[in-house]
Amino acid sequence: MFNYLEYVREENFPHIWCSGCGDGIVLKALIRAMEATGMSRDEAVMVSGIGCSSRTPGYVDINTLHTTHGRAIPFATGVKHANPGLKVIVVTGDGDATAIGGNHFIHAARRNIDLTVLLYNNYIYGMTGGQCSPTTPIGYKASTAQFGNIEPTFNISGLAIAAGASFVARADVYNAKQCEKMIGLALEKKGFSLVEILTPCPTAFGRRNKMASPVKLMEWLRDHVVSGAKWEKLSEEDREGKIRSGILIDVDKPEYTEEYKKLTEKLRAV
Amino acid sequence: MxxxxxxxxxxxxxxxxxxxxxxxxxxxxxxxxxxxxxxxxxxxxxxxxxxxxxxxxxxxxxxxxxxxxxxxxxxxxxxxxxxxxxxxxxxxxxxxxxxxxxxxxxxxxxxxxxxxxxxxxxxxxxxxxxxxxxxxxxxxxxxxxxxxxxxxxxxxxxxxxxxxxxxxxxxxxxxxxxxxxxxxxxxxxxxxIELIDRKKPDVPPEEYKPYAETEDLIPVLANFGTGYKYNVTGLCHNETGFPINDNAMIEKLIVRLTKKIVSNRDDIISNRTMSLDDAEIGIFAYGSVARSAQSAVTRCRAEGIKVGLLEPTVLWPFPKDEVLEMAKKVKAIIVPEMNLGQMAREVELASRCEAPILKLGRVDGNPILPDQIVKMVKEVV
Known part of the structure; x- marks a missing residue:
């Protein structure tokens, strides 16, 4: 059996996440992916913002930085730029990264700085009690959208691709093995990489939307998320209402800290 | 040349x-x-x-x-x-x-x-x-x-x-x-040039606590990537850097954050003075305004008016003892500044009514000129 204890700060358990929350599944997938890449824990830094997902770093025994709401990516950018030898992982959520931190998210992707961003998308502001987020689907209820949300949503992965990310994948916690695989690929990618991870929030999202049981939300993921290979076989019609998972883009382009290093070497050679 | x-x-x-x-x-x-x-x-x-x-x-x-x-x-x-x-x-x-x-x-x-x-x-x-x-x-x-x-x-x-x-x-x-x-x-x-670098841990990683109690109240934060794996959070935290809800520990942290600065006030604050020893009128000025004040002091002194200047180069912690000392000696303190009296308010508090505080604020985007200060000094005299 895989020994998770080597990677966690046991003294900080039990974790703060609610029963049925998917964040613990992501944590385990992340730990397994970290182990698979063989990264040095001394040289790994995990940076988060504010929210349920952003509590992940507290449980992982590496260098961890729990910052301000929406600002994980700027802090991570500072860490990575200052010491490119460090492996920098950002853990964030749909509200943290695409509402209050939206500007940082797109600019880090544009800059193509070598950060691995794990964005837990649970369609809601969980920690503050279930307010509407940029990914709450139209018609779904939230504590600040009690008559049903009327705002269109962000396609987070699409946003990152458009902004210039070199690796973008979507995964979900129902397919935990695929989630682990996507995180692993993102960790190994040079450049800005994103894994958008769909994860259930029964407490703040499910309860208001007739899916209070964690099982119901897991079933929702099972029935709606379609991996890349299967997606290709679906007709336009069958794709309606489904979400594609797997690798969405994987390209090689110049990475920020490497370009900066080249510039510095050129200047210093003169 | x-x-x-x-x-x-x-x-x-x-x-x-x-x-x-x-x-x-x-x-x-x-x-x-x-x-x-x-x-x-x-x-x-x-x-x-x-x-x-x-x-x-x-x-x-x-x-x-x-x-x-x-x-x-x-x-x-x-x-x-x-x-x-x-x-x-x-x-x-x-x-x-x-x-x-x-x-x-x-x-x-x-x-x-x-x-x-x-x-x-x-x-x-x-x-x-x-x-x-x-x-x-x-x-x-x-x-x-x-x-x-x-x-x-x-x-x-x-x-x-x-x-x-x-x-x-x-x-x-x-x-x-x-x-x-x-x-x-x-x-x-x-x-x-004297340079100071932050303290480095003198214990092995397994014994290291980033916010452990220290005699000087100042923590020792290891550089990321040097083997000292720890947590940093903006939440109230304990000595290991993890979030806490313990009221006594919270109070200890918040008090220490202020105390580590305030208790070192003497090391931090720094002032320049000009002709303050026998001054009858004091000026409290900082930044570019202090340069106009220096000029005003020189001109007033040439006319025999005993004016002196207290120019802080550190605004916070506020030099309250120095202001009080000046207030006890002078008949009035003029505070020229390019706002409507933001530091004059502090001078007023620190001077404990020992001397009247006269604001000379300017907010039109122009510098405060020596003339303006000289004029006010003469009005006070």
Missing amino acids: GKDNFPNVRMMQGNQACAEGALAAGCRFFAGYPITPSSEIAEHLSVALPRAGGKFIQMEDEIAAMGATIGASLTGLKSLTATSGPGFSLKQENIGYACMTEVPCVIINVMRGGPSTGMPTLPAQMDVQQARWGTHGDHSIIVLVAATAQDAYEQTIRAFNLAEKYMTPVILLLDEIVGHTTEKVVIPDASK
Whole structure:
């Protein structure tokens, strides 16, 4: 059996996440992916913002930085730029990264700085009690959208691709093995990489939307998320209402800290 | 006589002097965002830092620039950001984060007039209270002020030293006049510049606690990547850096954050004085206004009027003892400043009614001239 204890700060358990929350599944997938890449824990830094997902770093025994709401990516950018030898992982959520931190998210992707961003998308502001987020689907209820949300949503992965990310994948916690695989690929990618991870929030999202049981939300993921290979076989019609998972883009382009290093070497050679 | 005859003398804009001072202090990271009248600091460092093997980055906004500055500092680089009024407001949340997590860094604010977009190209001193209280929550902070390009150079070095010594963000205030005036700066010999570096852990990683109690109240934060794996959070935390809800521990933390600055007031505060010993009228002035005040003192003294100047080069902690001492000696204290009395309020509190405090505020974007001060001195006499 895989020994998770080597990677966690046991003294900080039990974790703060609610029963049925998917964040613990992501944590385990992340730990397994970290182990698979063989990264040095001394040289790994995990940076988060504010929210349920952003509590992940507290449980992982590496260098961890729990910052301000929406600002994980700027802090991570500072860490990575200052010491490119460090492996920098950002853990964030749909509200943290695409509402209050939206500007940082797109600019880090544009800059193509070598950060691995794990964005837990649970369609809601969980920690503050279930307010509407940029990914709450139209018609779904939230504590600040009690008559049903009327705002269109962000396609987070699409946003990152458009902004210039070199690796973008979507995964979900129902397919935990695929989630682990996507995180692993993102960790190994040079450049800005994103894994958008769909994860259930029964407490703040499910309860208001007739899916209070964690099982119901897991079933929702099972029935709606379609991996890349299967997606290709679906007709336009069958794709309606489904979400594609797997690798969405994987390209090689110049990475920020490497370009900066080249510039510095050129200047210093003169 | 070319400049080669005076290798240590340079003509520099105040903003450039900040950049040069930062390099001399060992600063190797700058994150910024364009804003008038501070952009020359970023521009200068965008050339100098990569040449010095340091890191420069222009971020997507002011908030990000502050965040990146803190992140870089956690890897051990001395880190700087620079801005002006509106940008300074945006940085406040993460300045509070640096206070709470005790990450050293320097923020230079070249003051322009506000509120809001205000007067981007005109001088003011309207951020002196924001520098003290801009971020939410109880905290203490160190705020320096520069009156000349020479000051800008030296105070930037001091700002880094104080940040590293007390593990705190340090703010350096310039006003637009100081930032944009080109004047003589004497560059000290590098070997004569005293530099302070943050403490390093003297225990092995398994025994290390970043916020463990220390005699001097100042924590020892290891550089990320050196084997000391720990947690940093803006939440109230215990000595291991993890969030807590224990009321007694919370109080201990918040009290210590203020105490570590306040209990070292004598080490931090610094003042220049002029003709204060026998003064009958005192002037309290800082930044470019202090230069007009010096001129006013000289002119009044020539006419036999006994005027003296107290010029703080550190605004926070506030030099309350020195102000009280002056208040006990003089008949009145004049406080000329390019705002509507922000520091005059502090002078009033500190002087404990020993002398009347006369505000001389100017908020039209013009500098306060020696004439104005002389005129007020004569009215008081």
